[in-house]
Structures are given as structure tokens and as C-alpha cells.
Amino acid sequence: MATVRIPTPLRKFTQGKDEVTIAAASVRELLANLEATYPGIKERICDETGAVRRFVNVFVADEDIRFLENLDTAVKDADEVSIVPAIAGGR
Amino acid sequence: MTPDVQFVVLGAGGLGCPALLGLRAGGARRVVVVDHDRVERSNLHRQVLYDLGDVGAPKAEVAAATLRRAGLEAVAHPIKLTPEAFGPWLSGFEPDAIIVECTDSPALKFACNDACVAQRRRLVLGAALGLRGHAIAVAPGSACYRCVFETPPPEALTPSCAEAGVLGSAVGVTGFFLAHLACALAQGQALEAVGRLYELSLGSGIIRTIGGRPRSGCRCRAVHPTESPVSTTAVFT
Ligand SMILES: [Zn+2]
Numbered sequence: 147m148a149t150v151r152i153p154t155p156l157r158k159f160t161q162g163k164d165e166v167t168i169a170a171a172s173v174r175e176l177l178a179n180l181e182a183t184y185p186g187i188k189e190r191i192c193d194e195t196g197a198v199r200r201f202v203n204v205f206v207a208d209e210d211i212r213f214l215e216n217l218d219t220a221v222k223d224a225d226e227v228s229i230v231p232a233i234a235g236g237r
Numbered sequence: 238m239t240p241d242v243q244f245v246v247l248g249a250g251g252l253g254c255p256a257l258l259g260l261r262a263g264g265a266r267r268v269v270v271v272d273h274d275r276v277e278r279s280n281l282h283r284q285v286l287y288d289l290g291d292v293g294a295p296k297a298e299v300a301a302a303t304l305r306r307a308g309l310e311a312v313a314h315p316i317k318l319t320p321e322a323f324g325p326w327l328s329g330f331e332p333d334a335i336i337v338e339c340t341d342s343p344a345l346k347f348a349c350n351d352a353c354v355a356q357r358r359r360l361v362l363g364a365a366l367g368l369r370g371h372a373i374a375v376a377p378g379s380a381c382y383r384c385v386f387e388t389p390p391p392e393a394l395t396p397s398c399a400e401a402g403v404l405g406s407a408v409g410v411t412g413f414f415l416a417h418l419a420c421a422l423a424q425g426q427a428l429e430a431v432g433r434l435y436e437l438s439l440g441s442g443i444i445r446t447i448g449g450r451p452r453s454g455c456r457c458r459a460v461h462p463t464e465s466p467v468s469t470t471a472v473f474t
Contacts, residue, residue, distance in 0.1 A: 232343065234390050
């Protein structure tokens with residue numbers, strides 16, 4: 147099971163949990179399984195075509211998946227997967 | 238001591254106030270404060286350069302006057318910045334100026350990033366909401382904010398401060414950190430930090446850096462096509 151770090155704006159989908167564990171062999175599978183467990187969360191991360199939204203970053207073991215195999219990036223059991231959306235704010 | 242660099246601080250609110258205090262602490266001597274808003278009573282707790290007597294006054298003027306009393310050369314620009322007019326406006330500043338982006342507008346942050354990249358300027362850019370803070374230093378040749386996030390989040394998905402909750406001390410940490418990066422840039426010390434996004438997760442107390450590599454296809458690569466990222470030396474010595 148990979149550990150997925152959930153950013154604050156998406157914790158309303160995970161009952162407030164900042165970290166969840168998901169079984170998956172790839173990022174694509176991980177996002178699908180995340181959605182199965184926490185319905186509604188995936189559309190905040192991915193657009194209609196299934197691609198990761200351009201203001202969101204997904205990291206596997208601190209590597210940006212855009213520099214790896216994108217959604218096909220392999221996920222290992224001990225990996226930490228982080229979902230990092232851009233922040234809007236500052237006042 | 239920070240060399241005699243001009244710091245242009247965009248936004249003098251929850252991020253900008255602590256950033257200005259941090260610049261002062263870091264030894265900045267010349268500062269430009271840009272903000273079109275006026276001081277509001279409800280903001281006083283986190284906009285720590287203002288007091289009750291300033292309510293209704295332009296933030297840029299009050300902030301600059303406060304810094305002048307501390308011996309800095311501070312100039313106020315009480316104007317409203319727009320993404321469309323940002324580039325030409327920015328080009329009027331000294332080429333070596335360090336831009337410190339502290340506004341609450343995602344569109345302006347991206348416009349500022351793009352203009353600084355195009356004009357080969359040094360930039361420190363931040364955002365904070367709730368208990369999260371982001372900070373990045375950008376220099377010619379380094380990865381930029383758009384290498385990390387390709388576009389601003391859409392308005393519809395942007396929570397208001399009321400929804401996300403704003404903890405002034407959390408925003409303050411991010412603002413002070415921006416100033417620290419700016420001073421380090423001015424001293425030529427922050428080279429390892431440049432191009433990396435610092436994520437401050439202040440609820441869990443975790444600070445980490447992400448990214449750092451230019452993204453192929455990012456518009457900054459059109460400006461710096463063959464430049465490799467700046468060399469690395471100690472960030473905080
Ligand atoms: Zn870039």
C-alpha cells in the first residue's frame with residue numbers, strides 16, 4: 147500500500163485525513179482506487195480527459211510524475227505519493 | 238548584510254507585511270511597496286505593519302512610512318496591478334531589483350512569473366492559505382513557478398479565505414520566509430534554493446522542497462533554452 151498525502155483542500159473527501167493508504171501499481175490505478183474509496187476526489191485532481199489538472203502536481207517519492215512516466219509512473223508499496231495543488235491566496 | 242539591492246514588494250497584506258519586516262531584518266535598505274488597498278480594521282491582526290490609527294489609509298503609504306522611520310529608503314506605489322499591464326510596468330524598475338510577489342491574485346502571480354522570466358529578473362513568489370504556504374525563488378536560467386504549476390487554479394476551485402481559514406501566523410511564516418529567500422538571493426547565497434518550491438505544511442510542521450528542474454515545454458525554456466540551472470552551493474550558510 148502506498149501512502150498518499152492529501153492536501154488541505156481535498157481533505158473534505160477523506161474525512162479530514164491528511165494521509166491515506168491505497169493499493170496500486172501505477173499513478174493511474176492509484177487515482178482510480180482513491181476515487182473508489184473517496185468519491186469525488188478524482189475530479190479535483192484530474193480533468194475530463196483523465197489528465198492531471200495543470201495547477202496540480204503529483205509526486206511519487208518526491209519526483210514530479212511529469213518528469214517520470216506521468217500517469218503510468220509505477221508506484222511501489224513503500225512509496226509516498228503527494229498531491230500538491232497551487233495555492234491561491236495570501237492576504 | 239544585504240547589498241544595496243532594490244526590493245520591489247507586490248502586495249502589503251498578510252504576506253507582504255511580514256515580508257517587509259523580514260527584508261528590514263535582513264538588512265534591506267531600498268524597498269518599493271506596491272498595493273492599492275486601504276488598511277481595514279479586520280485585517281490588523283495579520284497585517285502587522287498597521288495599527289488602528291491607519292484604518293482607511295493606503296497600505297502602501299503606511300507601510301513605506303513605517304519602513305522609512307526604521308531608516309530604510311522606502312517608496313510607495315499605491316496602484317492596482319493587472320496581469321495585462323504587468324510586464325511593461327515591471328520593466329521600469331532597476332534590472333537588478335528583486336521582485337517579491339505577495340499578492341492574493343493567482344493570475345497576477347503567473348503574470349509576474351512570466352514577466353520576470355522574460356525580463357531576466359530575480360523573483361521570489363509566495364502564496365499562503367489556511368495552514369499551507371508556498372515559496373519559490375526564481376533567477377535567470379532556473380526553473381520557474383510555471384515549471385511547477387502550469388496554470389493558475391480556476392476561480393471556481395479557489396476557496397475563499399473564509400472557507401480555507403486564514404491563520405495570520407501561518408501566513409506570516411511564509412511572508413518572512415519569502416523575505417529570507419529574497420535576502421539570500423541578494424547575497425548570492427540562495428543558489429541551491431532557486432527554482433525549487435518550498436511547501437510549508439504548517440499544520441503538520443513539515444517543510445519540504447519540490448521540483449527544482451526546469452520543465453521542458455515551459456515558456457521559461459524559450460527564454461533560457463540552453464542554460465542549465467544555476468550551480469549549487471549552500472543555501473543557508
Ligand atoms: Zn518555467
